[in-house]
Ligand SMILES: NC(=O)C1=CN([C@@H]2O[C@H](COP(=O)(O)OP(=O)(O)OC[C@H]3O[C@@H](n4cnc5c(N)ncnc54)[C@H](OP(=O)(O)O)[C@@H]3O)[C@@H](O)[C@H]2O)C=CC1
């Protein structure tokens with residue numbers, strides 16, 4: 001039985017993560033953590049989630065109980081950094097799904113992994129992790145003159161763009177091509193009048209309604225076009241993946257792992 005604490009338990013993903021812990025047979029939700037002084041502290045977790053039975057109440061994040069095996073964080077970069085420090089203080093393995101991290105945040109994550117085991121992934125669905133490998137094959141196999149673009153669509157509340165997953169896909173393509181991602185990434189076509197360059201990965205973003213998460217990598221050349229698409233239709237897909245990662249991470253040595261390690265896809 002893996003005892004799990006969820007940071008940001010009142011968020012869109014936080015609620016579904018609590019649900020995923022309750023549904024899973026061999027995990028136990030032992031702490032649903034919210035910001036210190038949050039109005040929800042003391043109220044029952046079942047107020048916010050649709051499945052599972054628990055007598056658990058929300059607690060402040062600094063009151064993290066000792067009897068926890070793994071923590072999970074899907075919050076925002078500032079919250080993630082605070083939660084990472086708490087995890088280091090308590091020598092607690094942590095699964096992180098927060099996106100919108102800067103290069104500096106990533107460097108801090110790598111440094112933290114010297115002290116505790118961490119799984120970080122910008123997408124915990126199995127499908128996207130398979131797609132990450134498929135785009136590498138496409139990038140290596142298609143003709144040199146192929147045009148590459150990444151499109152993503154998400155719900156109206158999402159704050160970071162392009163999504164972490166879109167960047168993960170673009171970075172995988174760049175790696176397969178032997179390109180430096182930041183030199184070939186094109187985020188905005190409105191500021192310069194310029195045709196598409198050969199060594200370029202263009203990103204486009206849509207924000208609308210309740211779209212859970214859709215990603216397409218386009219590989220287009222003269223006479224053919226390959227489109228590799230993934231559509232998530234439920235947040236439970238990500239949450240189930242994160243709980244799977246938490247169970248896998250328990251008792252692992254310190255280090256920075258990703259969902260490809262968890263799934264044995266490397
Ligand atoms: N890797 C993956 O597979 C996936 C990653 N994500 C990522 O997860 C993250 C959360 O998404 P979502 O649930 O939709 O977002 P929400 O806005 O619904 O939830 C954010 C949560 O983070 C908490 N939070 C924000 N800032 C802080 C802080 N400084 N200290 C403590 N808590 C904080 C919020 O608490 P409060 O309400 O008090 O502000 C809230 O509980 C995003 O980065 C998203 O991209 C989402 C889906 C899948």
Ligand SMILES: O=C(O)C1=N[C@H](C(=O)O)C[C@H](O)C1
Pocket residue numbers: 099122123154158162163164165166212213214
């Ligand atoms: O914010 C979201 O909702 C999602 N965020 C992740 C991302 O930025 O890629 C993963 C997923 O697509 C949903």
